[in-house]
Amino acid sequence: MEKIRVGFFGFGKTGKVVANEFLSDPLFTLTWVVRRSQVDHQKYASHMLGHEFAAGEIFAATDVNEDFFLARPVDIIVDFSDSTGVRLYKKAAQMGIPIISAISKYEPQDLELLQSYIKLTPVLYSPNITLGINVVMVAAQILQKIAPHADIEIVEEHFKGKTEISGTAQKIASVLNLEPEHVNSIRVGGIVGHHEIIFGMPYQIIRLSHQSINRAAFGQGAIFGAKFLIGKPPGMYTMETIIAEMFRQNIPVY
Numbered sequence: 001m002e003k004i005r006v007g008f009f010g011f012g013k014t015g016k017v018v019a020n021e022f023l024s025d026p027l028f029t030l031t032w033v034v035r036r037s038q039v040d041h042q043k044y045a046s047h048m049l050g051h052e053f054a055a056g057e058i059f060a061a062t063d064v065n066e067d068f069f070l071a072r073p074v075d076i077i078v079d080f081s082d083s084t085g086v087r088l089y090k091k092a093a094q095m096g097i098p099i100i101s102a103i104s105k106y107e108p109q110d111l112e113l114l115q116s117y118i119k120l121t122p123v124l125y126s127p128n129i130t131l132g133i134n135v136v137m138v139a140a141q142i143l144q145k146i147a148p149h150a151d152i153e154i155v156e157e158h159f160k161g162k163t164e165i166s167g168t169a170q171k172i173a174s175v176l177n178l179e180p181e182h183v184n185s186i187r188v189g190g191i192v193g194h195h196e197i198i199f200g201m202p203y204q205i206i207r208l209s210h211q212s213i214n215r216a217a218f219g220q221g222a223i224f225g226a227k228f229l230i231g232k233p234p235g236m237y238t239m240e241t242i243i244a245e246m247f248r249q250n251i252p253v254y
């Protein structure tokens with residue numbers, strides 16, 4: 001069976017680990033990687049990730065011209081770069097190549113550009129693409145409906161160097177209709193990503209919590225998303241809409 005060809009944007013703290021998950025999955029082949037800089041790096045991402053085989057030729061953002069996607073055809077684009085990466089693949093969207101955007105914080109004009117692509121191709125946009133956090137997000141919305149009187153606070157914990165409030169926590173606040181002051185950020189050590197939603201009710205507390213213990217969790221989420229997205233009609237898709245449908249199909253009947 002033909003492997004799914006992946007075109008990957010970003011090769012940073014998370015991108016490297018996610019790219020390696022695609023490299024290691026027999027269903028996929030990493031066709032190329034685009035990063036910002038033209039620093040002197042090895043030709044193939046696979047070699048930079050310690051593999052002997054050659055896969056994932058590395059290009060700089062400036063290499064991506066009008067012909068790039070025709071010359072290097074892929075079946076899906078996965079973006080773990082930053083807000084500006086979306087500006088590089090309009091042509092790919094016009095070609096109908098499905099896009100997974102994992103960018104957690106878009107500048108308004110870049111988010112608008114991503115949204116313009118949904119008329120052309122299927123786009124899965126998820127500020128946190130782990131299966132687990134999206135189960136928690138859907139469960140929290142259900143719990144809020146069951147207990148509308150509950151006080152709710154969100155705690156997000158990340159590594160010391162993360163400057164912005166997590167996009168995940170902002171998304172959770174948004175779907176629960178909470179003001180930003182209900183997001184409590186902690187920055188310590190090398191925490192990959194921990195989110196907890198605390199429901200305060202009379203005489204009891206409910207805590208819904210998710211912890212990414214390795215950035216490979218984002219790679220597994222991206223793989224799940226890629227398998228879902230390929231073959232879908234143009235439009236905007238999110239992990240939580242996929243998970244919500246799975247909830248609907250699996251509600252226990254007593």
Ligand SMILES: NC(=O)C1=CN([C@@H]2O[C@H](COP(=O)(O)OP(=O)(O)OC[C@H]3O[C@@H](n4cnc5c(N)ncnc54)[C@H](OP(=O)(O)O)[C@@H]3O)[C@@H](O)[C@H]2O)C=CC1
Nearest residue numbers: 010011012013014015035036037081085102104127128129
């Ligand atoms: N949705 C999710 O589940 C998750 C999302 N993220 C998000 O993923 C993004 C990347 O995270 P992380 O790897 O930790 O960040 P880093 O800052 O470590 O890496 C960013 C990468 O993007 C590259 N880059 C920047 N601009 C461009 C561009 N225009 N074209 C191509 N490549 C570009 C950089 O290139 P270079 O190396 O040359 O500088 C670098 O490789 C962030 O938005 C983060 O919030 C992170 C974890 C999970």
Ligand SMILES: O=C(O)C1=N[C@H](C(=O)O)C[C@H](O)C1
Nearest residue numbers: 104127128166167168169193
């Ligand atoms: O920057 C990160 O690493 C992460 N960013 C995302 C966010 O801002 O929500 C997702 C994850 O928590 C890790």
